[in-house]
Amino acid sequence: MQALYAQLLVGLINGSFYALLSLGLAVIFGMLNIINFAHGALYMMGAFVAYFLLNLGGINYWWALLLAPIIVGIFGMILERTMLQWLTGLDHLYGLLLTFGIALIVQGVFQNYFGSSGLPYAIPDQLKGGMNLGFMFLPVYRGWVVIFSLVVCLATWFLIEKTRLGAYLRAATENPTLVRAFGINVPRMITLTYGLGVGLAALAGVLSAPINQVRPLMGADLIIVVFAVVVIGGMGSIMGSIITGFALGVIEGLTKYFYPEASNTVVFVLMVLVLLVKPTGLTGRAA
């Protein structure tokens, strides 16, 4: 039984990454109607920016948590301004292909210079060590990841669903022409939203840098699972993606305990089942 608690907690930690990433995807899809396949590459960039900040600029983890999402977010906004914005109104497939291409290029460039096995990034001193919870030894850093990402997820949800800015955003996706008539700069809002989604990915990248390797393909390996999470949760649903992210992390953790061989397929099995029963996803509304 103790082992089970430990596995649940570990699942929750992985779920934090799924939640942060799928949240960014959901925001971008919900507001821009773009299936952002570059999300994994941007997550990877977040980790690399943290690595550069530390090793080239001597800037520590805490500043990286703030700066990396901003830097990568700006990169994302440049992408949106120069490329993605021309795809408005076209079939989803074009956005998917474009972002997928961007992901391959970004990953290829990083791989060219840094190889594939990754770079070390140490856990910040304040979060080193661990505590004994009785049923398991919990590294402080992992606990921090769960709490921090939960806070970020809820803040994002609050921003979009409960504030005036969020209301503008949602309105702009429903009817851009009308919102523009009220004097709101819709294209700029769209760009900022893309920047926000990208920033969330980069933030997840910084969080994962001390746990996983900082390596060019870290996002490519994760993004497929995250897409499955988004599909299960329902495309474009903010709360849905947060809850599904955490839930699937837990389910995956349990699979690792009971039947480890299936641990990297269980998410997809669930996706198939959900799509068969409820094609719009668990919390998705019919289009």
Place this chain on the structure above:
Amino acid sequence: MKKSIASLLLGTALAVTTAGAGFAQDKTVKIGALSDQSGLYADLGGPGSTLAAQMAVEDSGLAGKGWKIDIISGDHQNKPDIGTAIARQWFDVDKVDLIVDVPNSGVALAVNNVVKEKNGVYINSGAATSDLTNAQCSPNTVHWTYDTYMLAHTTGQALVKAGGDTWFFLTADYAFGAALERDTTAVITANGGKVVGGVKHPLNTPDFSSFLLQAQASKAKIIGLANAGGDTTNTIKQAAEFGIVKGGQKLAALLLFLTDVKAIGLETAQGLNFTETFYWDMNDQTRAFSKRFAEKMKNSAPPTMVQAGVYAGVRHYLKALEALGGNPHDGLKVVEKMKSMPTEDDLFGKGEIQPNGRTIHNAYLFEVKKPSESKGPWDFYKLVGTVPGDQAFTPLSESKCALLKK
């Protein structure tokens, strides 16, 4: 009289043609470097292995003697079906004579069959499974550098003898992990130890915390890592995070490469014991080669033992071709010649290729240095001991290779 003149003429003509054929011996060679070019094994083999093959061709000096040697490379993406498809195309369309490298035991065993069927030459340096020269040995195959038997009988044995008599395995769930766990288990039980449990994880797993918790709960003294590349580095990093080593359990990194140590960082990796057959900083020859190699690498990395094995293997192959006077394009004949010649090169020293295709050379037990002991960006290892080749690799008496039953 007429008859004898005719036969004389015929004899002369025959003599001329055979001599002519001797002169016109084919001196073209095509080498295919088949590897994981972008995934978790790309840094230990990958583009560096292609470079090693190129350097071997340059250093052989055969180009100056009228030989034409081409190298092509391919990415098997760690998938056996892709690996065999590339190998088939190389033999059928591109007329490749030799396939080198091929990390990932699953792919390596699949390609092994293709090379045999097409009568090519196969010098494997990247894969670990000892089956390549044991149950699944082939007259067309030479296995360089290392294998699971060697890893088990060096690192594994040393740990059991040092008191690590209970083991829990974290095993990569494919041919390689299975072979390494099997060979190490044999050593553990032979030395009076016991395997108390294990878990098989999928290849390329980013998070090992669940598995590590199970290992921790097992209370085994040694956690044996029967995995490689990115999987091993993630396991070691995360084991440190969960306080596993501090809790008194010891990690056995059965297979660890130079690039892995770099990825983990000395802070976490220090003190790990493991075995390799090549390290760049062994002697003047290895340092000279590694310097030339690193200058040509994009990330200035010195060669791993896999890449060194590719170099040494290709050098030996070209020596055999030179001794044959030309390329017969006959894998069986070339491998036979390679086996009949002792191996010697700057990187692995003197050695031999056994009848089952296993290359025998020294193996070295290393320990990862403390950060304070490291003097340069790739100064990672301390030499702890040397195991002579005949003790490190499968003795012929234990090999189940069909080639030995004659």
